[in-house]
Amino acid sequence: MTSGIHHFTGITANVQANVDFYVGFLGLRLVKRTGGFADAEQLHLIYGDGLGSPGSLLTFLVWEAAGRGGTGIGQVSEVALAVPPASLGDWLTKALAANISIEGPSREFGESVLRLKDPDGLIVKLVGVDMATPAPIAGSPARLRGVTLLTDKATETGSFLARFGYSEGERSGPTRRMVSDTDIVDVREVSGFVRSVPGAGVPDHVAFRAPDADAIRSMRLSLKEHGPTEVHDRKYFLSLYVRNPAGILLEYATDEPGMTVDEAPDDLGRTLFLPPHEADRAEDLKAMLPQFALPGEERFPVRDLPFIHRFNRPEDPDGTTLVLLHGTGGNEADLMPIARRIAPRSTLLGVRGRAIEEGTNRWFRRFDAATFDQADIRSEAEAFSAFVKGAVAGYGLDADRLVFLGYSNGANMLAAVIQLHPGLVRRAVLLRGIQALENPPVADLSETNVLLLSGRDDPYVHVAPELASPLIARGALVDFQQISAAHELAAADVAETSRWLRQNLSPA
Known part of the structure; x- marks a missing residue:
């Protein structure tokens, strides 16, 4: 019975x-x-x-x-x-x-x-x-x-x-x-x-x-x-x-x-x-879902670092690691689908911002929609710098094949890290990023390559040059483009970022 x-x-x-x-x-x-x-x-x-x-x-x-x-x-x-x-x-x-x-x-x-x-x-x-x-x-x-x-x-x-x-x-x-x-x-x-x-x-x-x-x-x-x-x-x-x-x-x-x-x-x-009704998203979901090892299988112990983070490893990694910084309301898995399309053989390291605003994840506090907490930006940038150094050492990442990709609020944070901690980030992709720092320090950014992609229909497109200019003035090599997109991510982001990676990373 x-x-x-x-x-x-x-x-x-x-x-x-x-x-x-x-x-x-x-x-x-x-x-x-x-x-x-x-x-x-x-x-x-x-x-x-x-x-x-x-x-x-x-x-x-x-x-x-x-x-x-x-x-x-x-x-x-x-x-x-x-x-x-x-x-x-x-x-x-x-x-x-x-x-x-x-x-x-x-x-x-x-x-x-x-x-x-x-x-x-x-x-x-x-x-x-x-x-x-x-x-x-x-x-x-x-x-x-x-x-x-x-x-x-x-x-x-x-x-x-x-x-x-x-x-x-x-x-x-x-x-x-x-x-x-x-x-x-x-x-x-x-x-x-x-x-x-x-x-x-x-x-x-x-x-x-x-x-x-x-x-x-x-x-x-x-x-x-x-x-x-x-x-x-x-x-x-x-x-x-x-x-x-x-x-x-x-x-x-x-x-x-x-x-x-x-x-x-x-x-x-x-x-x-995966559920049959999600067949169209199968590859994206495989990139987002957390991975694990059964007893006896090779595993990568999680290191105690300042930010919540998650890896997604392909079956045939090429040694490149993409460090992903989500936009407002996102999490450590949000950018993994687009990153997997950009670089199919890269290891993905998604990181979660620590600031919480009305229940959503952000990278730093703000006083209103256009006024950012400058002290918090600097504090979180310093913590992120420690995270990157700890991840490289703790997980044995190849610093020469490390690429950072940020979207919206994550791109703003990444741009701040580049300016506040010169040399930490040598390759960065900033998707819909703007300048969050009010008084960026004078620094030598000659070892930094940046791809800055703004959407022509993005309401913030007019302030994107305010980020590109100080990076260029401090010696960074900046590829600044406006693509056919709004603030949301688009197919052009995948195409242009893939092209940029091929030009700036030697073959595995």
Whole structure:
């Protein structure tokens, strides 16, 4: 009989640490890597048993460098995995050796429980109970034992779970245990707590198993008077989403077609798949999505540097590194698609600005649309200089094949760095850049080559010469062009930048 939990979904802010924990430490198999179906610019990883069987699946949405969420009312708070009871001592020893945060062992509902925290702070319970899964992996948890829900409406939450095949079992203090044919859901009454805040380390939802598409349709009809529902084809299963009376997001997902619909069993998790409706953006998305290494694969440890950053490495790098500075509201991945088109064999290093204005990323503060905080520009330029030196040394980058590319606010920052720290940036592409410095210092820029591209229809095109002139006056070799474009990036940016790189970089 089809019943119980289909999968659990959490959020991670560090994809490499997440893979290292769930594959490297717990020993689960990565069975799928995809661009998110709701947001293809968001990586989605799925772990499970050897075949990715329903009931064994833990999935994670990757919000790289996101803030920590807050566990509270209206959310899943813990996920529990079943391990053989006799193995808990071994898991305790293994966790201590790996310096993983641990609590217990303790007893809950007559079961031995060891609480761990994954790298994002998510509580993962290892429960000593024998449970079977279709494709067990020796030395790893067998399957999902259950989840814990925090709610201020415990009775309504329990009743709602009955729709998915759960009935009330034992109670222990504020927790009532709901039981299916295969697993459990612990409903914990927490009246007076704050609401949950989405973010890293906080679960997103739990999904229950549906026999087939007819069951999805029937469930949706039964919820017609309850409130809004959504049905989505997630390729590997058909899903219905609904919030229970306490506002907890729940999913109802079919077993079929399953994880082997697009990969052979021996090849699960090796290929990055993208949603079919994003086929036109496939190459751009591959450049944007964060990369990682499985245990045993070559990896590049992240260095502790002043700015959040991300690499994207092609299969056949030519030794060139493009350092990318996004525009207002962007992030470290925004310019990777256009950079990949400009230089297909370059390693891309996207960097995120540290100034925040109305929730958007910028490179420096401003007092109004046309007045920039000069002290902040200088401070951030100095920090960026330290970042570049640290990245070159820490990652072993070839300084002679380093090219900087900035767009809009990122181009303004890059121009300031060129003028404030002569010699640091020797090749730069400034897309829609303007002069942000009020009193640029006198400096020798004779070793600096700059491509400055302005759009003829850009509202700021008339002030672009105010940036080109001081660079030229200080000895920089400036290729200043107006292209057929507005402020947005255009195909001409790719063509002209590619041409400029060929002229200013010797062949690999």
